[in-house]
Amino acid sequence: MRPAAHPFGDPQTVEIARDGSDPAVVHVTWKVGAADDLTLLGIELGVLPQDRVMLDGAVSYDAEDAALVSRAPELSAYLLDHVAVEASGTACTGVVTVVGDLVADGADLAFTCPAAPASAQVEVTTLTDLHPAYRTLATGPSGQHQVYGVDDATHDWSLGPVTAGARTTADATTEASLGTGASAALQIGGVLGAVLLVAGIGSLVVRARRRRVPSVPHP
Numbered sequence: 001m002r003p004a005a006h007p008f009g010d011p012q013t014v015e016i017a018r019d020g021s022d023p024a025v026v027h028v029t030w031k032v033g034a035a036d037d038l039t040l041l042g043i044e045l046g047v048l049p050q051d052r053v054m055l056d057g058a059v060s061y062d063a064e065d066a067a068l069v070s071r072a073p074e075l076s077a078y079l080l081d082h083v084a085v086e087a088s089g090t091a092c093t094g095v096v097t098v099v100g101d102l103v104a105d106g107a108d109l110a111f112t113c114p115a116a117p118a119s120a121q122v123e124v125t126t127l128t129d130l131h132p133a134y135r136t137l138a139t140g141p142s143g144q145h146q147v148y149g150v151d152d153a154t155h156d157w158s159l160g161p162v163t164a165g166a167r168t169t170a171d172a173t174t175e176a177s178l179g180t181g182a183s184a185a186l187q188i189g190g191v192l193g194a195v196l197l198v199a200g201i202g203s204l205v206v207r208a209r210r211r212r213v214p215s216v217p218h219p
Contacts, residue, residue: 031106
């Protein structure tokens with residue numbers, strides 16, 4: 001039996017932001033709205049027992065619920081099923097990187113796109129599978145706002161300009177493709193170049209000295 005839901009309290013929230021060091025990565029930080037929503041989600045995921053919901057629909061929240069839900073592998077799977085990022089028509093690969101206090105700190109999802117996107121379409125459907133009245137208050141770069149709901153599950157976000165000098169996923173891939181062999185070859189090439197340069201300078205010095213030595217007359 002699906003547990004009762006209480007979607008009319010504090011809303012869940014998400015924050016969308018570009019990664020500070022890799023502009024190809026988009027972060028979505030999700031926070032559950034209230035403690036009873038957290039308990040209901042835990043019941044839905046099978047992490048908490050069904051008897052936490054009373055006959056009158058009230059939810060029996062326990063202080064240990066937050067830790068049990070945040071540590072459960074089912075939570076990461078649930079979030080990746082209900083949060084998605086797409087850039088230029090291509091889905092970005094998501095992973096759950098950090099899970100803290102789901103009310104105060106939330107869970108961070110990092111989505112790696114093929115290239116640094118100027119904008120991204122973010123889909124959020126968390127908790128609407130428990131009740132269609134759930135809403136999600138979302139914020140993004142430069143003060144952007146959106147309210148997600150069952151009928152407004154996607155929104156396009158402007159991510160702002162790419163910071164000059166920031167590393168990109170493509171940069172890291174290119175460096176990795178060079179490998180240690182290529183790196184060593186570059187270093188050896190540099191050393192050989194320096195040796196040849198020194199040898200050339202030495203040859204010029206010897207020639208100059210020979211030109212300056214006066215000829216000795218024969219007796």
